[in-house]
Amino acid sequence: MSAVKSKIGPFELEWLSVPRGPRGSARVRVISAGRPPEEFEVSWREDADGLWLELPSGLHGFDLQSEKDDDGRSVFLIAKRGSDQAFEGVRVQRPGDEKLAGADGGKRKGMKVKAQMPGKIVRVLVQEGQEVAKDQPLLVMEAMKMENEIRSQGEGRVKQLHVQPGQTVETGAPLLVLE
Amino acid sequence: MMSSGTRKNREPVLIANRGEIAIRVARTAKALGFPTVAVYSDADRFSEHVRACDQAVHIGGSAPRESYLNVEKVIAAAKATGARYIHPGYGFLSERPHFVAACEAAGLIFVGPTAESMRLMGDKITARRTVDSLRVSRVPGSPGAVADAQEAARYAQEIGYPVLLKAAAGGGGKGMRRVDSESDIASAFEGSSREALNAFGDGSMYVEKLILRPHHVEVQVFGDGKGGAIHLGERECSIQRRHQKVWEESPSPLMEHYPEMREKMFESAIRVAKHVHYAGAGTFEFVADSHGNFYFLEMNTRLQVEHPVSEWVTGVDLVAWQLLLAAGEFKLPEQSPPRKGSAVEVRLYAEDPRTFLPAPGPIGAIQFPSGAFVRSDTAFTEAGEVSQHYDPMIAKLSVWGRDRAEAVERMRVALDEVRVEPTKRRDGTKLGSLRTNLSFLRRLTRDSKVIEGDTPTDLIGATPALTAALPSSEQISKEAAIALSLFELIQESPEAHASQGAEQASGSLWSWIARREGVRP
Numbered sequence: 201m202s203a204v205k206s207k208i209g210p211f212e213l214e215w216l217s218v219p220r221g222p223r224g225s226a227r228v229r230v231i232s233a234g235r236p237p238e239e240f241e242v243s244w245r246e247d248a249d250g251l252w253l254e255l256p257s258g259l260h261g262f263d264l265q266s267e268k269d270d271d272g273r274s275v276f277l278i279a280k281r282g283s284d285q286a287f288e289g290v291r292v293q294r295p296g297d298e299k300l301a302g303a304d305g306g307k308r309k310g311m312k313v314k315a316q317m318p319g320k321i322v323r324v325l326v327q328e329g330q331e332v333a334k335d336q337p338l339l340v341m342e343a344m345k346m347e348n349e350i351r352s353q354g355e356g357r358v359k360q361l362h363v364q365p366g367q368t369v370e371t372g373a374p375l376l377v378l379e
Numbered sequence: 380m381m382s383s384g385t386r387k388n389r390e391p392v393l394i395a396n397r398g399e400i401a402i403r404v405a406r407t408a409k410a411l412g413f414p415t416v417a418v419y420s421d422a423d424r425f426s427e428h429v430r431a432c433d434q435a436v437h438i439g440g441s442a443p444r445e446s447y448l449n450v451e452k453v454i455a456a457a458k459a460t461g462a463r464y465i466h467p468g469y470g471f472l473s474e475r476p477h478f479v480a481a482c483e484a485a486g487l488i489f490v491g492p493t494a495e496s497m498r499l500m501g502d503k504i505t506a507r508r509t510v511d512s513l514r515v516s517r518v519p520g521s522p523g524a525v526a527d528a529q530e531a532a533r534y535a536q537e538i539g540y541p542v543l544l545k546a547a548a549g550g551g552g553k554g555m556r557r558v559d560s561e562s563d564i565a566s567a568f569e570g571s572s573r574e575a576l577n578a579f580g581d582g583s584m585y586v587e588k589l590i591l592r593p594h595h596v597e598v599q600v601f602g603d604g605k606g607g608a609i610h611l612g613e614r615e616c617s618i619q620r621r622h623q624k625v626w627e628e629s630p631s632p633l634m635e636h637y638p639e640m641r642e643k644m645f646e647s648a649i650r651v652a653k654h655v656h657y658a659g660a661g662t663f664e665f666v667a668d669s670h671g672n673f674y675f676l677e678m679n680t681r682l683q684v685e686h687p688v689s690e691w692v693t694g695v696d697l698v699a700w701q702l703l704l705a706a707g708e709f710k711l712p713e714q715s716p717p718r719k720g721s722a723v724e725v726r727l728y729a730e731d732p733r734t735f736l737p738a739p740g741p742i743g744a745i746q747f748p749s750g751a752f753v754r755s756d757t758a759f760t761e762a763g764e765v766s767q768h769y770d771p772m773i774a775k776l777s778v779w780g781r782d783r784a785e786a787v788e789r790m791r792v793a794l795d796e797v798r799v800e801p802t803k804r805r806d807g808t809k810l811g812s813l814r815t816n817l818s819f820l821r822r823l824t825r826d827s828k829v830i831e832g833d834t835p836t837d838l839i840g841a842t843p844a845l846t847a848a849l850p851s852s853e854q855i856s857k858e859a860a861i862a863l864s865l866f867e868l869i870q871e872s873p874e875a876h877a878s879q880g881a882e883q884a885s886g887s888l889w890s891w892i893a894r895r896e897g898v899r900p
Contacts, residue, residue: 209852
């Protein structure tokens with residue numbers, strides 16, 4: 201079987217045998233700029249929250265969780281167990297992903313503002329079509345008995361408004377779209 | 380009912396609260412031989428505080444006013460179980476004089492101060508009058524509640540901006556707004572008054588001068604209800620987000636520079652506590668500036684969330700003192716207990732670590748630290764759910780050290796041991812919206828200002844690195860990159876679907892949550 205490649209940040213990883221199953225071992229080649237390529241054996245054991253890895257540098261445990269971005273691709277949070285080491289917003293690039301990755305910085309469809317928590321819309325401070333500045337309050341939401349102002353992350357125009365005062369929203373519900 | 384060993388037969392104590400504080404009270408009550416009664420709402424049917432008590436009574440719906448705030452239901456539960464004492468914990472009914480009166484009318488003993496001293500000190504406006512009469516300095520502001528935004532603006536003009544608008548019935552930062560200029564005061568008044576009305580059923584507001592670069596220092600007192608009172612040292616709780624404490628410690632690093640100020644603060648607190656014949660545990664909150672001035676803010680007529688730090692340095696179990704006082708078996712020591720070493724507590728919340736907005740949700744796996752001089756107060760020890768109906772605190776972690784530096788180092792290590800994972804699919808996809816402030820707390824223990832003990836209340840706002848995003852792909856370690864690549868590949872392999880190991884773990888959790896949801900009426 202041919203090698204499987206993926207790229208994460210500065211590291212290109214080339215699996216010489218395809219890793220399979222909740223436990224096992226495989227050989228990987230690691231290439232990163234400015235360092236000579238390395239090749240070594242990796243053993244792993246998967247558990248409910250992530251996996252344990254045995255590398256030449258020792259044993260390491262990681263917890264992993266992922267969320268889907270607007271394009272349906274997984275974005276990971278990975279934390280080393282027993283330490284404060286954690287990385288968020290991590291994406292895995294695979295051969296064939298280049299087009300998607302390239303489109304990232306291209307034209308933007310508009311920025312969805314979503315509810316960060318369940319709650320009730322108390323006031324809507326903007327109208328459709330209105331220009332807004334960065335940090336301008338857009339809505340007031342009540343959650344956990346506190347009123348929270350939702351502010352604009354950047355400059356733009358309110359393209360669509362999805363909520364009205366008094367409405368109850370769940371986490372992730374679209375509130376408005378900025379463009 | 381559980382046996383209380385060889386100890387004397389005491390009458391039961393009903394704990395009118397939930398979560399970690401209900402468990403904490405139950406532990407001491409049991410150790411002293413008091414049988415314990417829990418109350419619970421629909422959302423808490425399988426909560427750990429229910430299991431921590433000898434018996435448990437359902438008192439209504441998930442919304443606090445249908446259960447934990449419902450005086451009639453709590454009293455009925457006490458009568459039905461033969462409870463003699465009611466311990467209110469903190470929050471909920473703990474500072475409601477009408478609840479104390481209702482307990483008395485029902486022949487129950489409220490574990491705390493009398494309704495009278497609660498009225499004198501618990502309401503911020505009457506408390507100000509009380510301390511004024513005893514010449515304890517307090518922050519300049521309106522003498523009482525203001526009628527409307529215009530009156531608030533008049534006082535603000537007089538004392539000078541910036542000012543704080545505060546809810547008379549408030550606490551925990553709810554119904555509180557900083558106002559920097561006259562143009563903002565009308566909208567701030569409207570917003571905070573409505574927030575106060577929703578949270579406390581009372582929208583009255585007062586105006587106070589805002590002290591710049593302030594420190595929050597509070598004095599723990601204990602009164603015998605007969606005019607005797609002692610202090611149990613101070614706590615500094617200056618590190619706050621959204622006006623809510625997130626890191627508390629004793630002794631106060633600021634007061635270490637002002638020993639005379641500390642003694643004056645103790646003396647003021649004791650003078651007031653004696654004057655109102657205060658019974659039980661109470662806290663006097665002060666705001667202190669960096670020039671040796673302090674001003675009375677308010678009194679909390681209950682056990683505080685952060686009481687463990689005082690327990691660490693004094694060796695006193697405050698709940699034991701409360702219960703024994705209620706049972707008529709307590710003799711107040713003539714002097715304050717000696718204080719030893721340094722203690723730090725942090726609050727682990729289900730909230731976004733950058734915006735501090737609440738982010739409750741289901742917990743898949745959870746792990747707390749242990750080891751010498753490490754304490755975890757929590758109601759979560761296995762898969763469960765941080766309910767959106769209640770305060771999103773997951774746990775309080777506290778540590779003791781011979782000095783502050785040792786305590787901070789110990790906290791750093793303890794926090795690195797903590798794990799809180801959301802429920803996930805096997806491929807790592809997060810289910811629900813749980814986030815925690817764990818990464819933020821870890822950064823606190825590594826922050827140079829925190830390590831030095833130079834922590835005015837604006838520390839978090841003034842230190843953007845504490846709330847910066849975590850490092851991402853560009854900074855990822857080689858080991859983490861290998862783990863992620865491997866994790867993704869093994870999810871795609873055919874064996875992933877055949878193997879049941881990890882899937883079963885999360886599957887059983889989900890059926891457990893489904894069962895939980897299923898039993899809700």
